[in-house]
Amino acid sequence: MDSKKLAKEIRKDVLLMTSNAGAGHIGSILSITDIVAVLYGKIMNIFPKDPKNPKRDRFILSKGHAGACVYACLAELGFFDKAELENYYSPNGTKLSGHVTHKGNAGVEFSTGSLGHGVSVAVGMALAGKMDKAPYRVFALAGNGECNEGSIWEAVAFASHNKLDNFTLIVDHNKIQSMGDSDKILDMGTYAEKFASFGAYVMEVDGHNHAELATALKTRKRGQPAVVIAHTVKGKGVSFMENNNLYHSACVKGDDLKKALKEIEKQ
Amino acid sequence: MRNSVVQTIVDKAKTDESIVLLTGDLGSNCLEIFENAYPKRYFNCGIAEQNMLSMASGLAMEGKKVFIYSIGNFNTLRVLEQIRNDVSYMNLDVNIISVGAGMEYGQLGFSHYATEDIACMRTMPNFTVMNPATKYEAVECAKKMLATKTPCYLALNKKGVEVEDTKISGNPRLIKDGKGIAIFSSGAILKEALEVSSIFEKSGINMAVYSMPIVKPLDSKNILNILSKYDYVFTLEEQTVIGGLGSALAEILAPVKGKKPPLHMFGLNDEYISTVGNRDYLRKEYKIDAKSIASKIKKIF
Structure with a gap:
């Protein structure tokens, strides 16, 4: 599917899913939607009907709270039935938990939710790929707030030291985290410089520009892991949600939902 | 007992190419036999246990049989959540080996006592938790780790208690x-x-x-x-x-x-x-x- 069309469908799905559930991290989900759509739509080698195919590229969502985006993307691509999305976050038993889980969900590589784990897991997969001379690439997506976690830096140090050029970390840099503006909570300075100093090949892109994302995500530098700093907008695509941290974990209903869906449809 | 366990793993690694050994920068005068025999399957991950544990899960996801080596608390209590989410919940073939069981590292001080690891590890579903007393028991535990595909925890000492116990079976x-x-x-x-x-x-x-x-x-x-x-x-x-x-x-x-x-x-x-x-x-x-x-x-x- 064309990545732009995929992103649009995901945005509509996740608005309905979170609205139906009355919960979910919609701001964060919309922030990563273009990144996920470009990865699945343009970059990764995927096998929706054979999700464990050893040749597949691997994707781990380290910021597990944005899991609805991955569920919607996988359903749109036919990994599982789209009707299942209605069960997202269901109080009466569901496979689709708020934080992304692999159990029973074809295409989800790994369960996450506690920040700072998924990047290291992805590095382990990349290391295995190198050891086995396997052709697959491994992508991990972390949030900029998540980069407060020390384990992120441990993982990138290891990936650089071991020359894991089959590994790409994408940082969803929307500059907001759970309780507010990142620079006011824990100012991490410039990510590009920091990751470069850890030995990674760093690229900075507009995280909603599909062409820029595609170019960066295709790029591999021999002997170096790649880090793509994707500058994003939390709540992207819905005017009243953009950069509004109320929607870190709120959802929309009624007229607001209609308005949001209408805005997405027009894009 | 520590060296016998590593030797048992080294022997098996000759035929089982999926075996990988990770260390958190500990294990001098012990891990060299593995490193020398299989340098491409040996990784010193540096003093970064959180990454080491989650990375072990990534390796195991791709079919590796992973062994992790460190001192008691550093690869249990410090990384308990990595163990819980990435190893136990995922039920992966990750085998954690601790040295300095109990208060073996007495004079090093409180930070180096492994005195809560067994209790903590017992709460982790899917894990086999082992705390051998003798060299024979330790080698039997190592064989168990090699034979299972589920996560294991093994607490070791440098030397075992000296008892003639090679003909005793079962547990207890x-x-x-x-x-x-x-x-x-x-x-x-x-x-x-x-x-x-x-x-x-x-x-x-x-x-x-x-x-x-x-x-x-x-x-x-x-x-x-x-x-x-x-x-x-x-x-x-x-x-x-x-x-x-x-x-x-x-x-x-x-x-x-x-x-x-x-x-x-x-x-x-x-x-x-x-x-x-x-x-x-x-x-x-x-x-x-x-x-x-x-x-x-x-x-x-």
Whole structure:
């Protein structure tokens, strides 16, 4: 599917899913939607009907709270039935938990939710790929707030030291985290410089520009892991949600939902 | 016992190419045999245990059989959430080996006592939790890790307790037969358990001594049968008395209706002391040396 069309469908799905559930991290989900759509739509080698195919590229969502985006993307691509999305976050038993889980969900590589784990897991997969001379690439997506976690830096140090050029970390840099503006909570300075100093090949892109994302995500530098700093907008695509941290974990209903869906449809 | 375990893994790695060994920058004079034999399957991950644990899961996801080596607390308590989310929940073939079990690293100080790891690891679903006392037990535990595809935890000492035990099987393992009273221990503190039994022997009481290298999972029925043979049962561990071997046996006994032996648990009480010394010194200070245990038992029956 064309990545732009995929992103649009995901945005509509996740608005309905979170609205139906009355919960979910919609701001964060919309922030990563273009990144996920470009990865699945343009970059990764995927096998929706054979999700464990050893040749597949691997994707781990380290910021597990944005899991609805991955569920919607996988359903749109036919990994599982789209009707299942209605069960997202269901109080009466569901496979689709708020934080992304692999159990029973074809295409989800790994369960996450506690920040700072998924990047290291992805590095382990990349290391295995190198050891086995396997052709697959491994992508991990972390949030900029998540980069407060020390384990992120441990993982990138290891990936650089071991020359894991089959590994790409994408940082969803929307500059907001759970309780507010990142620079006011824990100012991490410039990510590009920091990751470069850890030995990674760093690229900075507009995280909603599909062409820029595609170019960066295709790029591999021999002997170096790649880090793509994707500058994003939390709540992207819905005017009243953009950069509004109320929607870190709120959802929309009624007229607001209609308005949001209408805005997405027009894009 | 430490070297024998690594040798057992090295031997198996000759035919099992999926075996990978990760260390958190510890294991000099021990891991070299693996590193020299299989340099491409050996990774010193630096002093970065969080990454090492999650990375082990990533490797295991891709079909590797992963061994992790570090000192007790650094690859358990420090990374308990990585173990919980990435290894236990995912049920992966990740095998965690700790050295310096219990208070083996006495003089190094409190930070290096592995005295809560067994209790913590016992709460992790899918894990086999092992705390061997002798070299033979340790090698048997290593073979178990090599034979299973599910996560394992193994606490090791540099040297095992010296007992002639190669013909004893099962878990619990009857190290010394006795009647009426029995002491069950796990790990290197078996040495004290045997001494307790010797103290009682002098007054004509034959106390049975069991070693339990496997703390989880346990065959409840078998253990209940064994426990029921005695009038008094004691447990001894170089661990917090909360949540370890004693608790595991208590969990088996508690729901039993009718006649059952009372169970008394010995281990580290819910406190830390402020002096350090070698293992023997610390056992006396914490009152888990043979003499202290024997006098506590005398007051009980």
